[in-house]
Amino acid sequence: MNKKANAVQLDEVTIRFSGDSGDGMQLTGTLFSNASALFGNDLSTFPDYPAEIRAPQGTVGGVSGFQVKFGHKEVNTPGDYCNILVAMNPAALKANVQWVKNGGTIIFDSNSFEPKNIARAGFKTEDPIKELGIEDFNIIPAPISNLTKEAVVGLGMDNKSILRCKNMFALGIVCYVFNRPLSFTEEYLENKFKKKPDVITANKLVLNAGYNYAETLEALTPTYEVAPAEIKKGKYRNMSGNQATAWGLLAASEKANLPMFIGSYPITPATEVLQELAKRKDLGVKSFQAEDEIAGICTSIGAAFAGNFAVTSTSGPGLALKSEALGLAVMTELPLVIVNVQRGGPSTGLPTKTEQSDLNQALYGRNGESPIPVIAASTPSDCFDYAFAAGKIAVEHMTPIILLTDGFLANGSEPWRIPSMSDYPEIKAPIVKEGTKDWMPYARDEEKMARTWAFPGTPGLEHRIGGLEKDKLKGSVSHDPINHEEMTAIRDEKVKRIANHIPDLEVVGPKEADLLVVGWGGTKGHLHTAVNELLEDGKSVALAHFNYINPLQKNVAEVFARYKKIVVCEINLGQFANYLRMNLQQFQYLQYNKVQGLPFTVIELKDHFNKLLEE
Amino acid sequence: MNKKANAVQLDEVTIRFSGDSGDGMQLTGTLFSNASALFGNDLSTFPDYPAEIRAPQGTVGGVSGFQVKFGHKEVNTPGDYCNILVAMNPAALKANVQWVKNGGTIIFDSNSFEPKNIARAGFKTEDPIKELGIEDFNIIPAPISNLTKEAVVGLGMDNKSILRCKNMFALGIVCYVFNRPLSFTEEYLENKFKKKPDVITANKLVLNAGYNYAETLEALTPTYEVAPAEIKKGKYRNMSGNQATAWGLLAASEKANLPMFIGSYPITPATEVLQELAKRKDLGVKSFQAEDEIAGICTSIGAAFAGNFAVTSTSGPGLALKSEALGLAVMTELPLVIVNVQRGGPSTGLPTKTEQSDLNQALYGRNGESPIPVIAASTPSDCFDYAFAAGKIAVEHMTPIILLTDGFLANGSEPWRIPSMSDYPEIKAPIVKEGTKDWMPYARDEEKMARTWAFPGTPGLEHRIGGLEKDKLKGSVSHDPINHEEMTAIRDEKVKRIANHIPDLEVVGPKEADLLVVGWGGTKGHLHTAVNELLEDGKSVALAHFNYINPLQKNVAEVFARYKKIVVCEINLGQFANYLRMNLQQFQYLQYNKVQGLPFTVIELKDHFNKLLEE
Amino acid sequence: MSENQTKYTAKDFKSDQEVRWCPGCGDHAILNAIQRALPELHYDRERYAFISGIGCSSRFPYYMNTYGFHSIHGRASAIASGTKSANPNLSVWQITGDGDAMAIGGNHFIHAIRRNIDINIILFNNEIYGLTKGQYSPCSKFGSVTKTSPYGTIEHPFRPGELIIGAQGKFFARSYDGNIKLSSDIFVAAAKHDGTSVVEVLQNCVIYNDKTHEEVLGKENRDDRIIILEHGKKMIFGKDGNKGLALDGLKLKVVTIGEEGYTEDDILTHDAEEMNPGLHMMLVNMQYPEYPVAFGIIRRVKAATYDDQMVEQIAAVQATAKIKCVDDLLNSGATWDVE
Amino acid sequence: MSENQTKYTAKDFKSDQEVRWCPGCGDHAILNAIQRALPELHYDRERYAFISGIGCSSRFPYYMNTYGFHSIHGRASAIASGTKSANPNLSVWQITGDGDAMAIGGNHFIHAIRRNIDINIILFNNEIYGLTKGQYSPCSKFGSVTKTSPYGTIEHPFRPGELIIGAQGKFFARSYDGNIKLSSDIFVAAAKHDGTSVVEVLQNCVIYNDKTHEEVLGKENRDDRIIILEHGKKMIFGKDGNKGLALDGLKLKVVTIGEEGYTEDDILTHDAEEMNPGLHMMLVNMQYPEYPVAFGIIRRVKAATYDDQMVEQIAAVQATAKIKCVDDLLNSGATWDVE
Ligand SMILES: Cc1ncc(C[n+]2csc(CCOP(=O)(O)OP(=O)(O)O)c2C)c(N)n1
């Protein structure tokens, strides 16, 4: 691949691929991202699926998008607005034009811009560009469909199969523009369609046709170059949030030396966690697709009782259904990881959109005084680490724990430096050994207050557990008033003590400043980017991003005290802010909230923080 | 009945009847209470059932108790400790001795105090009185079993039937001591056993035998008299919390002019709400015993959709199961009353004991931003008024609403002055009329922000609702980001606006004071009594008791500001205190909590408040 | 229910919402079949309530110009039961998928059937979770490779008809998406039946489980692999109309008329109204290749319905009740006066 | 499962907890029957796990000196499924009531049965909710007057055996509390059967539903009103051992041997192992007075179990898998090096 002389150097670029659900945009985006990663860029991606049901072809409701931002510096978000939009039809243009930077580049399949499709997309005139008022953008019509057909003339393919290759043409164009070698994509095609050599040939032809077309096209010159990022040496792979969650749990199961059991029921956007684990029979995973979410958690509780590393995964409505059984896990003090991938609520809400509104439910959604630790992942790849951490806490502290991620993390992806499992700590399950004398099911260690775990099958440790209040030592049923009060306090204290086993809260930016931005979970990329940019502008601002929610880290009050203003930013109406109010009542909390089923944009964050700094 | 000359006048007395589950102590207590009410005393009662399963006869686990406090002043609690304990066997003595006032009177069936029973009750020696160290109490052994047998000699009854009358002997004794006429009880027996004249005869004989026995017994003289209370004129009846709740809902249904539907599943201590309503076919109630709690609420949602006044009732674990469907009610904005009778948690917990620990769940136990109004009843009889209020809010504001009561209220009872339904306000359901032009399902009135209600069956109003986010006017599915943000705000604001339609918070005691006692729900009787007694002692204290929780009443901040210290008292770990912290962060809240499955005692409250006043 | 003049066409039941199923999805045909059936029923349009759970199929109510409720996953049977009890005058239809009805919704489903509440349940069986993009359902064939069973399922599938009869089902019929006429006739019969009627419609999900019913329903062989049962008619099927079902001891046997000495007299006559479920159970369980798969109304027996009895019981109590309003209630039983 | 020497007596399975059922409750006898059955089974005691939901019956695990889990209402089937999958080496028993299994727990119950996971479900059927003090259950007889049905129920009850077979049940047996020998024999057979076995035990609740089974089980008439089926034996019953079940077309008929020309040859022989559920369905549905009520093992057929297949599938995949540990996994597929 010849390096072009006139390539313009850029720090970072955001591209959005969009087309009909059937147009293969997710694949196009993924392949381009992988090629960029291989090239050495840092990047972050986010797919934007249509809402649950496939709408008829060519309508706005059926548009599927994939956004990737790549750069030669650290990239923490998939980008607010894109520099380049690829639109395979009028509906894709219509649905996505709002996400193009002013004056950005729009490449579209001009063959698909014919009256029928234009009307289907809901345009009122025959000239979408004019109707949208984007004539002064860098508009690049490309006859993608026709050139795709031409590229494969003579292969004897039917029309439908040919049009399925269109996405490779688009990919070819973009690869040219950003100077990406085609070799990676060609390899992928060869692997994927091993058994269908015709398909390989056709796709390769189209890919190269796109590349060559771009080369000959004046409007696209100059080409751009985003130099490789200075990222840490090592072996990398792409990781999405759900995959990272599943694998992090596997890592915990391995380090705990316990077989893994997952009882779960499919639900958007959490399903892939189950799917990833169902694939892992090679690692001995027992995946149990239950009849509903209640059975999902209950089979897991049964498995935890039997001595497995037990997991259940779901999203908001499913977590609601698990409420009652969560209480049983609290009472029986069995280790259990509950993964909740948040989506837009209430009720069915916006199932394919992201939100952070299940925090209250995770903290309080159970009858009685029923404390459960809650932690949250904050980037697609750190889902691995927090899933691991959740597993470690569950097993070592003998408790159910809720891990919160969200739709944005779950479906987003980024390059991830592959760690070695030897870098991760052991997980020590408090298993009772055969022959232990005078063992009592509810006796506990002084430090963590965790009870011990006796596996059915172990001679001499026969015992009974259950959902009724327990005697504080024997674990038998107790209706004694004082015992109940003590057990209530013990369950509470046990969760609080986890604070002794987690790292301190760290701050990005100066130790003291005018404004402390506070966030938790999946907003980290955006908050981080916004704060970094403000810091570059010389503003007095810092970021405290939370992964540990219940219990809070021990140094939080000390950190908060060092800043003049605190603003808590969340994709909900202020659930974490309220949680802070009741835990650290001494501070004043400003709020910045957004509930649109979308992540923050860096732009709106910076605007808001600047305003706060000026006030 | 001759008034005895040497009767001692008392302000108030607490009696506890206790015996084996089969000994009929609940009936004995109820009959004595009714006789006292008829006599004109104010009173309050509370049964203390054994935990779920009947234990073997004669064991402590199987003891059933019934406490009643009656007085010639206002009586707000069933009393902390009793003046008189009636114990039908050694186990009853053992289980209840802790509740007898120092030096109080203990009447027991001396025939049952024989070695086998004493051992069964878990005494280590053969002398329970000595073993318990209560020799200096007023101990009155009465040969109840033998005298019962003698009383019915010649009636040809078998032993088992005879011993079933024992409780009437005990009742006879107590009626003598407190100068209660037997006529009321005799009437009751005549009605109850209409078809079994033998049973009537036997019971009456034993009742009178007990009365006469007491008369001849030296230890019991002098007898006591608790003069009638000065209570408001009118017609009275006894009301338990669950019955009052059920009837209050009926009242709301009548005032709303809507047929009543209850979908529910039995669960302690809420079952009687369903049972009471199942009886009311005369009032047209459709009671649907569902297969589980989820079906309980879902049938109710279906009924609300169809235009009925819909109700579902449950306790903590059941509320947990209803979480997901609650969100559907929020999203569809259908009126629905959810009654939650709290019990000890977490999980199955202490099912027969009282607690206030479902507040968090009621407020937050759902996915997404899912606001639901929450109100709480505070005495057995005001369950009627708050059930009515819940129904009014649900229907007029088109919202699900949670009414919290608890085991203490549910099973407790007190005399209630029967109101006339004409004293209650109309409930105006925002029903759309046939022929309404351009009706839109999610258009709403400006003031309350309630949408309107179109009943299936009405021509021209065909429409579709559901759990996906709704267009803010048409109610059709909308994935629009801004619409979602607006709807989230609307649902939130709609609940907040209820504050414009509820009465202000009132305070018992001075307008300004050193200490404001804050409570909510079922603790009112105890808090009220404690504060009143402190006021009588000249202490600077007041009580603000909450029935309206979400939203808070509008004058709360103004009230709180007038007191130097605020202490929030709850039967949980501080859920309401935390709720106040996040809503009214400007005040400092002390907490007083108890989690023993038991109500507060007035004594411990007064002690604690005195300490706070001295600090 | 009272009946009116026919006055509708299928079009009157189409809502203004864009139909959002995949092109080629079997759901389209089932929608057509219902919209064709309703005008046969003479109810006023406003008396219909379509209630669904969650799933591709459950989007159905949006496309009907009637009252509708797209509820939550698995709960449609309970919601529909509430709606029908609250207003027995409505014609209540539950639309549900194999996952919605038989996975998460299994309990409400069998209890609605047991209670025999007068709702019509249309079960779209594509043997897959469509909406969540292709996980196996409790009806997926043993060994199915899906996103959650990459090595094949290890679960025995439910046969809906069998479970329904086991739950005391009084009306069970089977149709398939491709046969709009059959479906629509069955829907009419289901609506006319008093009590819970369940219609299983074999439906093709072109995206995640394409051709799962093909072996039986493929045009080529369909006639020899299915039998459409009609009450009172002989159980005859086959391209040439010469195959039939006969009894062999306690089992069913496929015979060819004119072969091995079998005549038409040996062929069983379908009695959908037989209370004893034994034969109906065998019919719903017939599986290819041993048997043809049975379609049509397999079971339709009369029994008291929940909603009728609820109405009757209330009426009976009210006829002699002393308590007529809440004031009466409050003043009933043991009361006393304080003066 | 591997087997050991017999080494236990019933006493070894008694825990130190005081048994807290009402005097006279049928649960006591069932507890005895299980404690008598286990020593026949040769498993080490620590391999037993008794898992229950909530109800009077569900207190059971406390009284067993084995591993036990008294869980939450209705969820025992799911918890037991998880326990068995997690450790297939355990002997897992679910104890449940008619409400626990068939009301709130109905869905998990039918799905456990469908999956044929190797657990033994003992269903205590007293046709009432005992623990909550007497509301009707899904098994209460039509018209039952209970605390929530003061005017009689209007619901058709489930017949557990019918629902179980409808859910693909492979093992179903019926016993009654009074017959400790029969119960205990059946429990042994249930434990030995691979796959879900359900044993319905008719149980008397002396307090809230006394004598609900009396019409059939009352000592006076019992012999003429019940039939105890044994695999391979003639279906004969009655005080005088001269009544039997014969076939009448597709239905069962009670006949007297020696009357109306019936001889012993006409009497059916019980085949519990017949895969086709038709006859088993008729047997479980027999109701007095038309028929005697069937007891014993009515159905016991072999089929692949969920837990075995889970183990096998994992073993098969692992035999050829390239990924042996998490490090392998992390480094599998598309990766690249940054230098
Ligand atoms: C409580 C809950 N759990 C899970 C889901 C996710 N979910 C939606 S539809 C569905 C299954 C759909 O399958 P089916 O009922 O067969 O309908 P189909 O899409 O095949 O028509 C699932 C698992 C949900 N919406 N809610």
Ligand SMILES: Cc1ncc(C[n+]2csc(CCOP(=O)(O)OP(=O)(O)O)c2C)c(N)n1
């Ligand atoms: C979630 C939940 N709902 C309701 C209850 C109340 N409850 C406990 S046991 C029971 C029914 C018991 O009936 P059954 O299962 O037949 O057992 P039995 O007591 O008759 O042995 C009910 C409704 C509960 N404990 N938890």
Ligand code: SF4
């Ligand atoms: S995914 Fe399948 S079931 Fe769903 S609309 Fe598409 S074809 Fe139909």
Ligand code: SF4
């Ligand atoms: S209430 Fe009934 S089922 Fe429960 S222990 Fe007593 S007799 Fe047995």
Ligand SMILES: [Mg+2]
């Ligand atoms: Mg499906």
Ligand SMILES: [Mg+2]
């Ligand atoms: Mg029962």
